[in-house]
Amino acid sequence: MEFQVVKRCKSSKARLGVIATEHGRLETPVFMPVGTAGAIKGVSPEEAREAGVEIILANTYHLYLRPGHELIDKLGGLHRFMNWPGPLLTDSGGFQTLSLSKLRTISDDGVTFRSHLDGSTHFLGPEKVMEIQRALGADIIITLDECAPFGADRSYVLNSAKLTEKWARRCLEERKDNGQALFCVVQGGIYPELREMSARGLVSMGFDGYALGGLSVGEDKPTRENVVRLTREFLPEEKPVYLMGVGTPDDIIESVKMGMDMFDCVMPTRNARNGMLFTHKGKLIIKNARFAEDNSPIEEGCACYTCSNYSRAYLRHLFLLREILSFRLTTIHNLYYYAEFMSEIRQAIRDDRLAEFSHDFYRGEAESL
Amino acid sequence: MEFQVVKRCKSSKARLGVIATEHGRLETPVFMPVGTAGAIKGVSPEEAREAGVEIILANTYHLYLRPGHELIDKLGGLHRFMNWPGPLLTDSGGFQTLSLSKLRTISDDGVTFRSHLDGSTHFLGPEKVMEIQRALGADIIITLDECAPFGADRSYVLNSAKLTEKWARRCLEERKDNGQALFCVVQGGIYPELREMSARGLVSMGFDGYALGGLSVGEDKPTRENVVRLTREFLPEEKPVYLMGVGTPDDIIESVKMGMDMFDCVMPTRNARNGMLFTHKGKLIIKNARFAEDNSPIEEGCACYTCSNYSRAYLRHLFLLREILSFRLTTIHNLYYYAEFMSEIRQAIRDDRLAEFSHDFYRGEAESL
Numbered sequence: 001m002e003f004q005v006v007k008r009c010k011s012s013k014a015r016l017g018v019i020a021t022e023h024g025r026l027e028t029p030v031f032m033p034v035g036t037a038g039a040i041k042g043v044s045p046e047e048a049r050e051a052g053v054e055i056i057l058a059n060t061y062h063l064y065l066r067p068g069h070e071l072i073d074k075l076g077g078l079h080r081f082m083n084w085p086g087p088l089l090t091d092s093g094g095f096q097t098l099s100l101s102k103l104r105t106i107s108d109d110g111v112t113f114r115s116h117l118d119g120s121t122h123f124l125g126p127e128k129v130m131e132i133q134r135a136l137g138a139d140i141i142i143t144l145d146e147c148a149p150f151g152a153d154r155s156y157v158l159n160s161a162k163l164t165e166k167w168a169r170r171c172l173e174e175r176k177d178n179g180q181a182l183f184c185v186v187q188g189g190i191y192p193e194l195r196e197m198s199a200r201g202l203v204s205m206g207f208d209g210y211a212l213g214g215l216s217v218g219e220d221k222p223t224r225e226n227v228v229r230l231t232r233e234f235l236p237e238e239k240p241v242y243l244m245g246v247g248t249p250d251d252i253i254e255s256v257k258m259g260m261d262m263f264d265c266v267m268p269t270r271n272a273r274n275g276m277l278f279t280h281k282g283k284l285i286i287k288n289a290r291f292a293e294d295n296s297p298i299e300e301g302c303a304c305y306t307c308s309n310y311s312r313a314y315l316r317h318l319f320l321l322r323e324i325l326s327f328r329l330t331t332i333h334n335l336y337y338y339a340e341f342m343s344e345i346r347q348a349i350r351d352d353r354l355a356e357f358s359h360d361f362y363r364g365e366a367e368s369l
Numbered sequence: 370m371e372f373q374v375v376k377r378c379k380s381s382k383a384r385l386g387v388i389a390t391e392h393g394r395l396e397t398p399v400f401m402p403v404g405t406a407g408a409i410k411g412v413s414p415e416e417a418r419e420a421g422v423e424i425i426l427a428n429t430y431h432l433y434l435r436p437g438h439e440l441i442d443k444l445g446g447l448h449r450f451m452n453w454p455g456p457l458l459t460d461s462g463g464f465q466t467l468s469l470s471k472l473r474t475i476s477d478d479g480v481t482f483r484s485h486l487d488g489s490t491h492f493l494g495p496e497k498v499m500e501i502q503r504a505l506g507a508d509i510i511i512t513l514d515e516c517a518p519f520g521a522d523r524s525y526v527l528n529s530a531k532l533t534e535k536w537a538r539r540c541l542e543e544r545k546d547n548g549q550a551l552f553c554v555v556q557g558g559i560y561p562e563l564r565e566m567s568a569r570g571l572v573s574m575g576f577d578g579y580a581l582g583g584l585s586v587g588e589d590k591p592t593r594e595n596v597v598r599l600t601r602e603f604l605p606e607e608k609p610v611y612l613m614g615v616g617t618p619d620d621i622i623e624s625v626k627m628g629m630d631m632f633d634c635v636m637p638t639r640n641a642r643n644g645m646l647f648t649h650k651g652k653l654i655i656k657n658a659r660f661a662e663d664n665s666p667i668e669e670g671c672a673c674y675t676c677s678n679y680s681r682a683y684l685r686h687l688f689l690l691r692e693i694l695s696f697r698l699t700t701i702h703n704l705y706y707y708a709e710f711m712s713e714i715r716q717a718i719r720d721d722r723l724a725e726f727s728h729d730f731y732r733g734e735a736e737s738l
Contacts, residue, residue, distance in 0.1 A: 037686070037687075037690050037692060038683070038686065038687075039687060039692050039694045041692065041693050041694070042693040042694060042697075043694070044694065044697075066686065066689065066690065067661070067682070067685075067686040071661070071662055071682065074662060075662070075664045075680060075682055075683075076664070081680070081682075081683050082683065083678045083679055083683075292436070292440070293440060293443060293444070295444045295445070309452045310452055311444060311450070313436070313440065313444055313450075314407070314444075314450050314451065314452075316436075317406070317407065317435065317436040318406075318407075318408060320435065321406050321435065323406060323408050323410065324410050324411040324693060324696050324697065325408045325410070325411060325412070325413065327693050328411075328413075328693065328697070
């Protein structure tokens with residue numbers, strides 16, 4: 001993987017970059033939709049591509065449990081398995097052992113946990129996580145981290161950050177020269193000095209990119225923004241920085257201004273399945289009765305497949321009946337919205353008008369809400 | 370609507386026909402997938418078309434209840450509402466008042482029933498059914514019929530057939546010169562003389578096509594085939610005949626030989642959602658453990674989107690997780706299988722080798738089962 005910064009914003013730390021992988025090239029800032037189990041829920045790879053998706057995040061935790069990384073390896077790797085020829089990123093599974101599994105116990109060597117699917121006991125250590133991600137074959141893989149639960153006290157977070165650093169080193173040692181880019185995860189909770197410690201330690205080892213973990217887990221927005229801003233200071237300018245689990249369009253735009261390059265979140269896809277649609281004038285709840293006879297598209301002027309072919313009235317009808325097609329059509333729109341939004345952000349950086357773009361964005365949102 | 374028989378089979382009553390509607394032309398024998406509420410569950414209109422679908426059946430009963438025919442009319446009709454520019458057929462709703470609704474009571478004027486959705490009381494009479502179907506705007510519409518429950522005694526079935534004839538006449542009187550073809554429904558249960566009576570009565574009024582109703586409701590296959598064969602004798606050669614609710618590939622091929630031109634059934638779509646896939650070598654149950662590591666497509670040589678891009682192993686994985694994409698990919702394959710199957714039947718009629726085709730079909734099925 002190669003990363004190059006091609007333009008820097010004059011009014012903020014935002015930058016326009018290019019990531020080149022064996023499976024294609026993409027521009028940053030970029031948003032990565034989540035394809036948890038090897039599929040973006042409800043849409044085909046071709047549709048995702050048509051909606052502007054350039055890179056998909058898949059979850060190591062889920063794929064390890066089902067159908068198993070060895071099986072995917074045997075069948076030719078994750079790209080082929082899920083029919084997505086473009087860039088892929090897999091996470092380390094560390095976060096899901098916290099958020100999904102039961103009875104997580106942590107040792108120096110890794111995490112023992114019970115599967116949320118069948119209660120079976122599993123162990124993920126740094127070496128294992130590298131083996132799994134090598135088998136899956138994503139273009140970007142991530143070191144095992146320990147994500148401290150929200151509200152953990154300082155000493156827990158300190159130990160957690162140290163352990164994350166130790167595991168990152170073991171992942172680095174386990175790394176093969178197979179073309180996969182390796183990102184590490186900066187931890188340290190909401191404590192500035194722990195974030196600095198974590199960042200400095202990891203940067204000294206040298207990774208292809210740096211993820212910010214342990215955020216969007218319950219802290220408030222100013223706290224998160226503060227952590228992002230100060231952590232960025234300790235990360236190298238020439239490497240991509242990935243803010244994990246973020247977020248809403250306004251969180252993304254603020255994070256871009258703080259130098260974040262990559263984002264992922266289940267929001268556009270999950271909210272779509274719940275009938276919440278993104279527009280440039282705020283959120284639209286498709287089941288709302290006022291759309292019952294509305295023959296206009298979700299958003300006037302939107303060029304997505306859904307807006308090009310279906311009315312709000314039809315989408316509301318399908319949603320109320322829980323028709324399978326409903327989830328798909330709403331997901332396509334939200335994916336398109338996010339891809340367009342990122343594309344607009346990149347264009348604004350290119351044209352030196354990010355501040356103006358940001359101002360217009362908030363004004364548009366405010367108009368309708 | 371125009372219908373023309375372009376070729377007759379020498380060894381059976383099968384025929385190759387052409388139906389021309391304002392929304393396109395199609396060849397018969399044809400299979401119509403079910404798009405109950407204005408969507409084939411899980412697939413887009415473009416996908417359905419790509420899978421070979423030429424005409425979709427939508428259910429008047431469902432669309433009347435939700436979102437309502439007046440709404441669909443206001444929004445430009447069903448074709449536009451569901452984004453399907455091709456031929457559409459709507460049924461009369463009579464069958465669903467039997468199969469789905471509660472507390473059905475029948476009078477000379479129509480059917481009073483309770484919605485299966487919310488228990489609300491509704492009335493469907495012949496004039497109402499014509500009004501609803503006019504508002505929906507399908508290319509082919511159907512007269513209200515009374516489908517006798519399976520096992521009903523002869524006198525019930527006799528009255529039911531008489532009522533169906535009376536309602537057909539009222540539908541005919543209600544008909545507008547708006548380009549919609551009007552089919553009636555032959556009833557009479559499993560009683561040959563009642564089927565003859567029903568057919569003769571309806572034919573004397575003159576409809577654009579004749580549907581055979583009240584079959585596939587519980588009777589055995591020889592009984593059904595006997596009814597189909599003898600009823601066909603009393604229907605005009607120059608009109609299309611539609612065998613409602615049939616069926617499996619072997620039921621279809623036998624019915625084609627008896628002169629049936631049109632078919633509908635939820636089987637390809639519903640079975641797909643349950644993981645049952647049609648192949649030329651019999652049925653394939655995708656969740657079967659022997660497909661866990663199977664990198665081959667559902668059916669070798671199948672040109673559908675699913676078989677062109679995904680392995681049995683991936684489809685099994687998605688199915689076990691109940692991923693939305695699963696239902697779609699399996700549905701696409703089954704729709705394609707049915708469309709291909711009908712296309713092969715038509716080609717066999719064209720080439721005067723339907724008997725041979727039928728023989729090969731059963732041999733293929735037997736090989737694998």
